Amino acid sequence: MSTKSINFMLNKIDMDRMPKHVAIIMDGNGRWAKKRLLPRTAGHREGVERVKEIVEEAGNLGIPYLTLFAFSTENWGRPKDEVDTLMKLLVEYLKKELNTLHENNVKINILGNLDKLPPTPRKEVYNAVEKTKYNSKMNLNIALNYGGRYEIVNGIKLLVNDVKSGNINLDDIDEDLFKNYLFTKDQPDPDLLIRPSGEKRISNFLLYQIAYTEFIFTDVYWPEFTTEEFYKSIIEFQSRKRRFGGI
Ligand code: IPE
Ligand code: IPE
Ligand code: MG
Numbered sequence: 001m002s003t004k005s006i007n008f009m010l011n012k013i014d015m016d017r018m019p020k021h022v023a024i025i026m027d028g029n030g031r032w033a034k035k036r037l038l039p040r041t042a043g044h045r046e047g048v049e050r051v052k053e054i055v056e057e058a059g060n061l062g063i064p065y066l067t068l069f070a071f072s073t074e075n076w077g078r079p080k081d082e083v084d085t086l087m088k089l090l091v092e093y094l095k096k097e098l099n100t101l102h103e104n105n106v107k108i109n110i111l112g113n114l115d116k117l118p119p120t121p122r123k124e125v126y127n128a129v130e131k132t133k134y135n136s137k138m139n140l141n142i143a144l145n146y147g148g149r150y151e152i153v154n155g156i157k158l159l160v161n162d163v164k165s166g167n168i169n170l171d172d173i174d175e176d177l178f179k180n181y182l183f184t185k186d187q188p189d190p191d192l193l194i195r196p197s198g199e200k201r202i203s204n205f206l207l208y209q210i211a212y213t214e215f216i217f218t219d220v221y222w223p224e225f226t227t228e229e230f231y232k233s234i235i236e237f238q239s240r241k242r243r244f245g246g247i
Pocket of ligand 2 (some may be wrong): 025026027028069070071072075199201203
């Protein structure tokens with residue numbers, strides 16, 4: 001896309017009404033590859049290019065929280081080769097991009113349980129989180145071995161522990177307090193959730209946090225989700241009227 005048309009779209013975006021938190025289910029890598037008679041891994045590789053592009057763009061737009069669904073608790077059920085490739089791509093991404101992310105003041109958070117990750121990706125992920133922990137321009141949440149139901153059940157366990165040890169009274173438990181037991185602790189709920197690939201489902205993503213989130217489902221596959229598609233989604237989001245149950 002030309003700079004001229006990118007700028008044309010950018011002009012339609014109201015910088016004062018930017019979503020604070022955008023979440024994306026990065027879906028459709030396999031189908032993108034299949035359409036081109038390529039192995040699924042080629043789709044994942046191209047998908048990483050979009051990750052770089054959209055993270056940078058979210059920074060440019062001043063979006064303070066970006067959550068990317070990279071690997072679900074259910075994705076372990078895929079063929080071992082594919083899981084291995086996804087883990088390898090994660091390590092490659094962090095190795096190549098960590099310095100740039102750090103220079104750009106991006107803080108990396110992980111949503112999910114890292115215990116199940118193989119040692120190499122686990123080490124890279126811990127290193128990235130540690131290195132960027134004082135950064136403050138933008139939060140990049142990577143949902144990794146993430147499941148919404150797991151997150152809620154895990155939160156309940158932590159909360160019950162706090163009640164048992166007397167740190168919390170049963171009467172103090174409310175919706176806001178419970179949020180502190182989720183991986184997104186201290187973060188605003190997503191304003192906008194985008195799912196490319198034509199699927200219109202949540203697939204166990206951020207179940208607690210999306211109560212009043214605006215959804216955009218688009219038919220392009222994740223490897224095709226360029227800056228232009230991202231701008232389109234933001235423009236569509238800004239045209240929506242959010243009511244939060246009011247009138
Ligand atoms: C998303 O693309 C990547 C992950 C789930 C890790 P898919 O691999 O699900 O691609 P499709 O849905 O099969 O096209
Ligand atoms: C959701 O995509 C998970 C990620 C994008 C990481 P899936 O491809 O796993 O979801 P389903 O199977 O189509 O629901
Ligand atoms: Mg999929």
